[in-house]
Amino acid sequence: MRLWIILLSFFVFAGNFQSYAEVIINDATHRLTVGKSLERYMGKEGVSFAEIRASKDFKALDSEVPNLGISPSDIWLRLPVTNQGQATDLLLEIAYPLLDEVELFVPSASGEYHSIKLGEHLVFSKRQYKIPNYVFDIHLPENSSQVFYLRINSTEQIILPVHISNELGFVSQVNRDNLVSGIYIGIVFIMAIYNLFLFFSVRERGYLYYVLYVLFAGITQMGIKGYSFQYLWPDWPSFATKGPIIFGCLSGLSALLFAYSFLQLKKNAPHARRFFCVFIVLFTISLFMVIFGWEQQAFLCMQLVTGVASLYVLYISYRVMINGFRPARYFVFGWTILLLGSVVFLLKDYGLLEYDDFTSNAVQLASVIEMALLSFGLAYSINILKEEKEVSQARELAISLENERLIREQNIVLEQKVEERTLELTQSNESLQTTLTHLKETQSQLVEAEKMASLGQLTAGVAHEINNPINFVTSNVAPLKRDIKMIWEMVDEVERLALADDLSNSEKQARIKAYKQELDVDYLKTEVDFLLKGMHDGAHRTAEIVKSLRIFSRVDEDTLKFADINEGLESTMVILNSLIREGVEVENSYADLPKIECHAGKLNQVFLNILTNAIYAINKKFDNKAGGKLKIETGIYEDNSFIYIKIADNGIGIPKEIREKIFEPFFTTKDVGEGTGLGMSIAYNTIAKHHGKILVESEVGEGTIFTLILPIQQNI
The missing domain is CATH 1.20.1070 (Rhopdopsin 7-helix transmembrane proteins)
Known part of the structure; x- marks a missing residue:
């Protein structure tokens, strides 16, 4: 009975192993590729390992190094191994490091399986064997057989070069x-x-x-x-x-x-x-x-x-x-x-x-x-x-030599032409220098002519202004002289009466009183005071005019000095007072300005030119009638670095088409003999040299506003 049981068991196990293409290990085996002994599970997915073991849906692979392609799911493999040699400690190696995860299921002596996991999801230091391939220790007793299972998962192509080696074969292959x-x-x-x-x-x-x-x-x-x-x-x-x-x-x-x-x-x-x-x-x-x-x-x-x-x-x-x-x-x-x-x-x-x-x-x-x-x-x-570069360089060298020869030949011709041209240019330059000298002389003469015209106007105005107070003085001299003579005569008579011995004091007082009544002493006192006051006013007015003239005609033209712009405007208005007829309203609005660094005399000339034109425009429009207005305003501009002078009139205005031309030399809208056309050109250049600017606003029939903007300090 025992024999039948043994035979039955043998046939059962033999029947199970018939489907396996077993791997046979013996003492002559150092390294063996076992791809054709692998069997792949072909059943349904998502089953447990116990179901995998019990399944008969395994198919033998026919390649020594199976290529299973790319699979989104796990691949299960079965590997039967029989050890007929004396070495019991073997190594199972999968020589394809690109596999993401490899899990080997190893049977124990009791028949239960435990798994060993390797893969790219684990740090390399945790591997027992520090080589790229996946290596597992398997213990197979002599003359025994075991079935191993592999679970493979990878996103890349799955190629399975699977080897079983002893220690010598493994080390030799690794080396x-x-x-x-x-x-x-x-x-x-x-x-x-x-x-x-x-x-x-x-x-x-x-x-x-x-x-x-x-x-x-x-x-x-x-x-x-x-x-x-x-x-x-x-x-x-x-x-x-x-x-x-x-x-x-x-x-x-x-x-x-x-x-x-x-x-x-x-x-x-x-x-x-x-x-x-x-x-x-x-x-x-x-x-x-x-x-x-x-x-x-x-x-x-x-x-x-x-x-x-x-x-x-x-x-x-x-x-x-x-x-x-x-x-x-x-x-x-x-x-x-x-x-x-x-x-x-x-x-x-x-x-x-x-x-x-x-x-x-x-x-x-x-x-x-x-x-x-x-x-x-x-x-x-x-x-x-x-x-190619050397050939190109040789070609370029030949071209360069040819160009050098041509240049030498051309240089001779060019030198001759240059000498001729230089002579022509020298002669032309001398001619231009002569012309330039003449132009400078002409310009100087024209500027002097403008200054002389202004000086003539200035002289006439000053003469007119001084004449009025001087007339007060000269007209009061004769009556004052007469009154003083009468006073001296009265003094002599009073002295004579006072020293007379034949008259009593009462008679002396009566005669002196009668003499004073005869001369009308009270009137005489009043007249003398009036005449002296008139002469004092005339002399004071004359002194003011002289002071204004001195301020206007400053001689410090070549040096920058700090000057009071308001004072310059006042002196200019004093000089121009004779040109301002009755009926013209003058309004001054002077701000409390700091002194600015400037050529004061040249700026006074600018004020004179602009104010003269403003008075001319008012007279042209109103023609001796009332209604003319001239306004002068000063103030601080922008960030306290500039001042402005605004001169406004309600004269005839400047047409838009000629507004850009008013600063050109010799341009004038006045009749022949009334202006040289240089006044505004000189004004523009003077303001520019002071690093300032002139703004013009004008409307025909309404008037014109000139705004002069000047820096407080010149940054030269």
Whole structure:
């Protein structure tokens, strides 16, 4: 009975194991690839591990290195292993670091399973074995069999190079991988540093694009091998899943920029620019998809764009090469080798080529050859540019020598012409100097003429003003002389009567009183006081006129001095008083102004010219009738740095069409003989020399307002 039970148990277990393509481990096994022994669960999704174990929906895989594509859900695998050797501690290795998560379910002695998780979501330091691949310890007693289960999850393509090794085989393979990758990384950095040095030496932008391409391509390859996660961001697991996609896109972008620059497509194939822009946009979209967490979609997009762009770049480089651009040969050969390496790598992934050291490192090997060829191509391109530059320089030197000969010949002719022209210019200059001297003399004469005209007007006004008070004095002299004579006669008579001895005091007083009544002494006193007051007023008025004349005609014309503008206006009005007829109302509104730095005499001349014109305009309009108004106003302007003088009249006004001409020399609206036309020109230049300005407001028939704005202090 016991024998039947044993036989029945054997057949049951044998029946279960018949579906397994077992992995047989013996003492001769150092490293074994077990892809064809894997079985994939093909049942419904979302089931538990217990249901997975009990399921019969497993299908054997027919490839040594299965390529399961991209899967949004977990992939379950079953691996039966039988150990017929003496080594009981083995290593299960999945040599594809791009997988996001790998979980191994290991049976215990009691038949229960426990799981071990590895993946890019864990920091690298937590791994037991510090290598990029996923490595699990499995304990398999001698002459025993166990079934292991694997759960795989990844956003990228799922490729499963699964190996079982003993310690010797594992260490040997790790050393080979590290050696190959170390050589590759060294070559990448040497090429990058060397070409970066060349970029700083020759400042050719193509070298910079090449350096970026080499670095990004190298980091991408190291990311595929898992070394980027191990050495660059071991404590940043969230970036481990994004890194290969990000640097793959950056590698594609830099390759496009390098190809566009190296092949000089702007000149050799301008139509290619549109396609390159499309590829750049698609790579950029892939980058944004990664940033926003769509890694799987970004990976598919990057793969598609990389494939299409690689073929297009190869096509366009071939077109450029057959069109005669010699450096393109290096690009075509290098790009072709890189694509062939990629094809070999893909054929290995799909099981069409054997998985070995050559096929697994085909892309790295092709990448190194491509980098070398592209570097040679850059150097060749620079040499061509150097040769073209030397030819161009030789041609330019020949042209320069020919130009130098022509210049020497022309210099002789030019020197002769220059001498002739210099003689003509000298003669012309002498003539111009003579003319300029005459013009200056004429200008001086005209200015003097204007001054003389003003002086004549000034003299007439002053004579008229002084004549009135002097008349008071001269007309009072005769009556005052007569009155004084009578007073002296009265004094003599009073003295005679006072000294007479034959008269009594009463008779003396009576006679003196009678004599005073005869002379009318009270009237005489009143008349003398009146005559003296009139002479005093005339003398005082004359003194005021002389003072005003002295203020007006200041002689300090060549030096700037601080002067009282209000005082200058008052003196000018005193001088012009004779021109202001009866019926003209004069209104003065003088503010309390500080003294300003100026040529006072020249400013008084300006006031005289403007006020004279204002009086003329009033007389022209009202013609000796009442109604004329002349207003003079002063005040502080703006920020206490300027003062203003406003002279307003209600005369005939200035027409708009001639308003801009009033400051031109010799322009006048007065009748012939009434003005020289220089007064306002002199006024304008004087105000300009004081760093001020003149504003004019006028309306025909209403009057004119001249506003003079002057700085309080001259900043010379």
